[in-house]
Amino acid sequence: MNQVKKTIAVLAGDGIGPEVTHVAISVLEECATAFGHRFEFVELPFGGIATDLCGEPLPAETLEGCRKADAVLLGAVGGSKWDSLPLDRRPEAGLLGLRKALGLYINVRPVKLFDSLRTISPLRLGEQETIDLEIVRELAGGIYFGSRQISGSEANESASDTEVYSVKEIERVALYAFRRAAARRKRLASIDKANVLASSGLWRRTVERLAKGFPEVKLDSLYVDNAALQLVIRPAQFDVILTSNMFGDILSDEAAGLVGSIGLIPSMSLGNGTALYEPIHGSAPQLAGKNSANPIGAILCAAMLLRESCGLHREAAVVEKSVEHTLASGIRTPDIASRDLRAVSCSEMAASIRSTLAESAMETEKYGWGV
Numbered sequence: 001m002n003q004v005k006k007t008i009a010v011l012a013g014d015g016i017g018p019e020v021t022h023v024a025i026s027v028l029e030e031c032a033t034a035f036g037h038r039f040e041f042v043e044l045p046f047g048g049i050a051t052d053l054c055g056e057p058l059p060a061e062t063l064e065g066c067r068k069a070d071a072v073l074l075g076a077v078g079g080s081k082w083d084s085l086p087l088d089r090r091p092e093a094g095l096l097g098l099r100k101a102l103g104l105y106i107n108v109r110p111v112k113l114f115d116s117l118r119t120i121s122p123l124r125l126g127e128q129e130t131i132d133l134e135i136v137r138e139l140a141g142g143i144y145f146g147s148r149q150i151s152g153s154e155a156n157e158s159a160s161d162t163e164v165y166s167v168k169e170i171e172r173v174a175l176y177a178f179r180r181a182a183a184r185r186k187r188l189a190s191i192d193k194a195n196v197l198a199s200s201g202l203w204r205r206t207v208e209r210l211a212k213g214f215p216e217v218k219l220d221s222l223y224v225d226n227a228a229l230q231l232v233i234r235p236a237q238f239d240v241i242l243t244s245n246m247f248g249d250i251l252s253d254e255a256a257g258l259v260g261s262i263g264l265i266p267s268m269s270l271g272n273g274t275a276l277y278e279p280i281h282g283s284a285p286q287l288a289g290k291n292s293a294n295p296i297g298a299i300l301c302a303a304m305l306l307r308e309s310c311g312l313h314r315e316a317a318v319v320e321k322s323v324e325h326t327l328a329s330g331i332r333t334p335d336i337a338s339r340d341l342r343a344v345s346c347s348e349m350a351a352s353i354r355s356t357l358a359e360s361a362m363e364t365e366k367y368g369w370g371v
């Protein structure tokens, strides 16, 4: 058996970040035991909690620890306690700073409807219809990183943010999205607002030019307002979606809602160095400390980490199947519970996923998951 030894930097962060991250670690540990791998976890301060401890959301030692690690597992940042700080000192600025410093310009958010959750989707889907798409969000440029200004005061106050994209920034993320689509159902939807924004015009021209190198991929360019509508009325048409930093942020929350809960969606960020994995749900301060958050987004991050940063495809598939199996047996956190199913806690959900994982690793025939 090919044994793997990896160091994983853990940035649990704020709100429900620590709860979901620690159960994701427990799943990775279960996996290490079942398959004979070794993971070393290095916890580092990050986000609001790091501001409290060290005076800044992204301390130098945290960044250094991420650079040295084989992968980063992140929880979430932010909370009302830090909301009155100026934008550049808030926990969210630490997250943007980390993405920039690690050169993470690609963010992949897979959104897939679990069969057992069809009834909680807010959509009335036909029996044959499903949702299985990936959003490739540009992560290191655009309006989240352009210059910001506030001037004047009171009735004369004004504020601005700037969206800037260069050909190179568009090309590097678009090439990745084309390759991702080529390996899936070969459809790419590039989403912009080229009827209004100059940055979107450049985006569209660049993506359409690159399409010539991928004749097997069918490219459609859509305006973001229409894309938001199409996602709701006919989500099955989407395979890979490529879009800018801000549009990707917005559309990924919308898409998450369609499959039942934002708590289910993982993400992976790639670029020049260490890859980073974080669920997309954010810190959800109202749930923090209650052991009721949905850990599936974080656990699916662990699966992506196994596949993409460790080359452990089989182990990743077993984690994903264990999640599917647990949901199919009716185990639900409150965000995805329905009237007839009692909700379990975050740690109970994780325990069930872990025990399915351990059992399936031993009883290959019963589960037949290619273990």
Ligand code: IPM
Residues within 6 Å of the ligand: 077, 078, 092, 095, 096, 249, 280, 282
């Ligand atoms: C996300 C989050 C972040 C973002 C915030 C917390 C800065 O909403 O990862 O989707 O906007 O990227």
Ligand code: MN
Residues within 6 Å of the ligand: 249, 250, 253, 280
């Ligand atoms: Mn977001």
